[in-house]
Amino acid sequence: MRKAWSMRHGNELPPGQRRVEGFPRFGTHLSRPAPPVPVDPAIEVRGAVTKEFELPLTSLSSLPRKEITADFHCVAGWTATGLRWEGVSFATFYRAVLEPALPGGTSITHVTCRGLDGWKATATIEDLLAEDVLIAQNLNGRPLDSDHGAPVRLVSPSQYGYINVKHLSGIELLTSAPANTEGPLLRSHPRGRVWAEERHGLLPGRVVRPFYRALIRPIRFLSARGARDRQPERPRSSN
Known part of the structure; x- marks a missing residue:
């Protein structure tokens, strides 16, 4: 069963955001191709669980499907509008797969998500259980490509892109907030909510807008080079 859901504030964009055409490539691998997809992709679950385990992505097919239409907001200031994502609600995934793996009485406060490209982001359980958060497999009716997070990615439209792990x-389940190891200059906000303009962990959002926007042009250059150099995708061995 597939449930459709739309999150829009009319034609309004969050503070400091500018609409762009298309959906730019971004990530830690900007100047090189995205990481190859394993032959048997899985999500490793660790942290406060009774026993760590790996969940094959094929298991997601047994959970209810959900589709949302939402905008995607980069912390640098651009917004891609009207993206159609399809996958499994993170709340459904949490209650069906993660919660049963917890020892009795365990209270989860934060979740750290990690990608094949090495990027990781931590979000509060409150934010991740929101109605619009997905583990997405499809974008605009097609399976995710390597530039946008194949084979699956986190999609949290109410938070900036750095939370939306490709x-x-x-997934690591935490009972308290982890220590922040980022330096003061590029310290990301721990929640990154777009309508509150939570761009930076120490400074108001409007103060850092010009700095982040100055990064858009070099990021576009690196992204184009990485996409151009992309080789035909071949699943990699899981060994």
Whole structure:
């Protein structure tokens, strides 16, 4: 069963955002091709669980499907509008797969998501259980390609792109907020909510807008080079 859902504020964009055409490539691998997809992709679950385990992505097919239409907001200031994502609600995934793996009485406060590209982001359980958060497999009616997070990715439209981990391969359940190891200059906000303009962990969003926007042009250059150099995708061995 597939449930459709739409999250829009009319034609309004969050503070400091500008609409762009298409959906730009972004990520830690900008200047090189995205990481290859394993032969048997899985999500490793660790942290406060009774026993760590790996969940094959094929298991997602047994969970209810959900489709949302939402905008995607990069912390640098651009917004891609009207994207149609399809996958499994994170709340459904949490209650069906993650919650049963917890010892009795365990209270989860944060979740760290990790991608095949090495990127990781931590979000509060409150934010991830929102109605519009997905583990997405499809974008605009087609399976995710490597530029946008194949084989699956986290999609949280109410938060900036750095929370929306691509190539999702690991989930860690936490009972408290992890220590912040980022430096003060590029310290990301721990929640990154777009309508509150939570761009930076220490400074108001409007203060850092010019700095982030200055990064858009070099990021576009690196993204184009990485996409151009992309080789035909071949599943990699899981060994």
